Amino acid sequence: MIKVERVIHLPHPPEAVTAYLADFSRTESWDPGTVSCRRIDSGPLAVGAEWQNISEFRGRRTELRYTLTRRDAGRLVFVGRNKTATSTDDLSIEAQGEGTRLTYRAQIAFHGAARLASPFLKREFERLGDEVSEQLPAAVDRALGSTPR
Template identity: 40%
Template sequence: MHVERTFIVNRPIDEVFDYLSDFENTQEWDPGTLETTRTEGDGGLGTTYRNRSSFMGREVELTYRTIGFDRPTFFSCQGTNKTATATDTMTFTREGERTQIQYRADFEFHGVVKFIAPLIVKPKLSALADETIEQIADALEA
């Protein structure tokens, strides 16, 4: 399951990349994030984060690892726990002084959850993606 959105923000590409690739900032731009803390690394490839989020009334914790980091054009971070793997991928393109962001979130569910997720989770993902890009734009343009 995945959602994908492309949008433009009125900020330079370097600033956009630096802000979004610091995954501790998810508290400001990800509607479900309650807390994200860097647990290891310098912010680049291989850096790990502990993320606590709320989704559909449940609190979940994932351990994220930066799996793609090519400043200032590409960032990807993958989170795992026993029931899910979530991968956030962002591609950045310079548009003069603005930046186009292509945001994609992929979700893979494990165990029994993989059978019910398409029925329960999938319908909520589109609305969550819309809210996420709105919050990213608001955070970057504030």
């Protein structure tokens, strides 16, 4: 299993950050591996909402079906699955001054023979975590405005 964690400081209130991040289709704007992500059900962005995510990693595309498994004031958890892997994006959101402290945790568990590759892929996932910590604040600023609301 591979785990990556980054702490990101945002100048926007936690409620606005949570509302933005609750729509997982927005990963196209901040996750460097996401090629496309679209909602595949309808209704409110609540636990059980689902997305089809196509990601590219090391030149190969893979499709995962993500489900919002937790949504409360301080946390969003999305779990994506396919036959090769289970990927979890765990976002903890807390007030920090007038802004937000976002703790982004990504975890990927490979299944079957793919499990053997985990130790060799850790560095690549760390690099992707670095890119998320650079791209996510810019995406939030574009969506919410460059100054706090």
